[in-house]
Amino acid sequence: MIHAPHPSDGSDERGRELDIVIRIGPDGRVYLHDITDDLLPVALSLNPTDIVMQQRVKAAGRLDKETHT
Amino acid sequence: MLRSCRLCEKRCGVDRAAGEPAPCGLGDQTWCFKRHVSYAEEIDLLPSYMVYLGGCNFRCRFCVQGPTCFAPRVGHRVQPTDAALDFERMVARGARTINLLGGEPSLHLHTILEIAAVAAEPLPLLINSNMYMTPEVIDLLEGVAGMYVADFKFGCDGCARDIAGIDRYMEVVTRNLLRASEQAPMIVRHLLMPGHLECCFKPVARWMAEHLTDVQFSLMTGYVPAWRACSDERLGRTLTTEECEEAEALVTTLGLRRSS
Numbered sequence: 001m002i003h004a005p006h007p008s009d010g011s012d013e014r015g016r017e018l019d020i021v022i023r024i025g026p027d028g029r030v031y032l033h034d035i036t037d038d039l040l041p042v043a044l045s046l047n048p049t050d051i052v053m054q055q056r057v058k059a060a061g062r063l064d065k066e067t068h069t
Numbered sequence: 070m071l072r073s074c075r076l077c078e079k080r081c082g083v084d085r086a087a088g089e090p091a092p093c094g095l096g097d098q099t100w101c102f103k104r105h106v107s108y109a110e111e112i113d114l115l116p117s118y119m120v121y122l123g124g125c126n127f128r129c130r131f132c133v134q135g136p137t138c139f140a141p142r143v144g145h146r147v148q149p150t151d152a153a154l155d156f157e158r159m160v161a162r163g164a165r166t167i168n169l170l171g172g173e174p175s176l177h178l179h180t181i182l183e184i185a186a187v188a189a190e191p192l193p194l195l196i197n198s199n200m201y202m203t204p205e206v207i208d209l210l211e212g213v214a215g216m217y218v219a220d221f222k223f224g225c226d227g228c229a230r231d232i233a234g235i236d237r238y239m240e241v242v243t244r245n246l247l248r249a250s251e252q253a254p255m256i257v258r259h260l261l262m263p264g265h266l267e268c269c270f271k272p273v274a275r276w277m278a279e280h281l282t283d284v285q286f287s288l289m290t291g292y293v294p295a296w297r298a299c300s301d302e303r304l305g306r307t308l309t310t311e312e313c314e315e316a317e318a319l320v321t322t323l324g325l326r327r328s329s
Contacts, residue, residue, distance in 0.1 A: 018105055023293065026310045031291030032109035033133065034119070040108055052329050056108040059115035063106060063163040 022046070032056075037063065070205065071097055076176055077126045077201050078241045093173070094141045095124040099180040101152075102137055102144035102172075106164060111256055111287055111328045114195065114218075118156070118164040122147070122171045122180075127199050127233045129222065131262065131298035138172040149183035156184070156192050166216065170197035175206050185213045200245045201235065207249050217255040219246055224272030228265060232304070243276060250284050256328050258287040261316050264303035270316055278323035285328035288320055 021033035022043050030046045030053065037060040044053045070076060071085045083091040090096070103121040110117045121134065124141040137143060156167045169181065175198050185192060196210065197218040221242060223229040229238030249255060259273050277286050290313045298304035320327065 018103070021293065023291065025291065025307070025313070027313060029290070031293075033291070033293075034105070034107055035109045036105060037108060037116075052112065055112045055329075056115065059112065060108055062165070063116045064161075 071179055075203050076178055076206055077173070078203055078237065079126060079201075080203065093124050093126045093176055094139065095176055096141065097179070098142065099147040099177045100124075100142045100144050101147050102140070106159070107168070110166075110168065111218075111285075113328070114166045114168065114216075114256075116164050117166045117168045117195070118159040119168045119170060120152075120156075122169060122174050122177050124176055125172045125199075126176060126201060127173065127235060129233045130301055131232070131260075131292070131295055131304050133293065133295045134172070135296035147177075147180055147184075149180060150187050152180075152184045153188040153192070156194075157188060157190065160193065164193075166193050166195040168195045168197055168218070173199055173201070175202040175210075178202075178206050178209060182209065182213060191215075200242045200249070201238075202245060204245070204248055207245060207252065210249075211252045214249075214253050216253055217249045219249065219255055219257050221246065221257050221259050221273050221277075222269070224265075224269035224276075228269055243280070246281060246284075250281060255281075256285045256287050257281065258289055260289045260292055261308060261312065262292055262304060263306050263308050263312065266312060266315060271319065274316075274319050274323055274325065277325055282324070283326065286320065286325040287328040288316060290316065 020035050020039055023031045024046060025031055030043055032043055035043060040057050040060055044057055073082045074085050074091055079092060081092050083089045085091055085095060086097045088096050100123045101120055102123045105119055106116050107119045108115055123138060123143050125139050174196055193215045194213060195216045195218055196214045200219045223238055226238050229235045259270060261270055290308060292308050294305045
């Protein structure tokens with residue numbers, strides 16, 4: 001479990017901790033709970049050929065990060 | 070409906086508007102205890118703006134949000150006008166879904182309807198629910214709920230009662246799955262629980278194959294014992310590879326429409 005101190009997604013939770021779980025199952029699959037864009041590369045690095053994880057990383061690119069409030 | 074609460078099938082009749090405490094602990098206020106953009110949901114939902122509303126009518130022993138999500142007033146109070154602006158801002162930035170969860174979001178029907186009413190544009194509101202609401206709630210959400218992510222947690226009333234403290238589970242949830250799936254797109258999730266393949270997973274999968282063949286089914290195999298499950302004889306461990314493989318095989322055999 002990772003305590004992510006600053007979600008950088010523009011939500012109003014800046015400054016609050018967020019519990020993020022990246023777990024490797026007995027079958028080698030990577031499981032996520034509440035993952036933010038910051039930690040997606042970490043999850044992908046655990047299994048770079050995981051197509052679904054690649055799609056998650058791609059989805060993160062859809063969120064505009066230029067308009068943080 | 071809040072003056073004699075019948076938002077969920079406990080139909081407690083408490084006057085939540087007057088501040089009487091309902092069994093779920095909720096009054097008429099809605100509080101949000103966490104919100105952020107998540108990429109752990111099904112691919113079609115991403116990016117998904119997760120909005121966790123406090124208060125729940127279930128007490129699932131394995132709840133990963135427990136006990137925080139049971140508290141009705143943790144975080145900040147949701148003001149519909151502010152929430153609508155916040156959701157619109159996130160949609161403008163690229164969020165595909167506004168994922169209302171908790172806790173149990175349907176217990177906040179009044180707030181959800183108000184947010185939808187004051188929003189300048191229709192919002193992609195996703196109701197991420199245990200589906201224990203009354204039919205009236207589903208009907209009032211028609212046209213407001215852009216999508217349901219429905220947890221079909223248990224395959225028998227005994228496990229629902231034992232693990233979550235809920236009666237009439239199968240009757241209520243199957244009725245609601247059918248009703249809600251007629252009104253909005255739906256993903257049905259089942260969190261595979263250790264030692265519950267025969268009693269929970271298999272009846273759920275077979276019911277899906279018989280009744281909701283066109284609805285996406287998401288088999289979640291990432292179970293981690295949380296909250297009170299840590300000391301539970303059956304629920305206090307992770308899944309074995311064999312359990313996952315057996316479940317995956319049945320999903321394939323039954324021809325369920327998988328969601329990734």
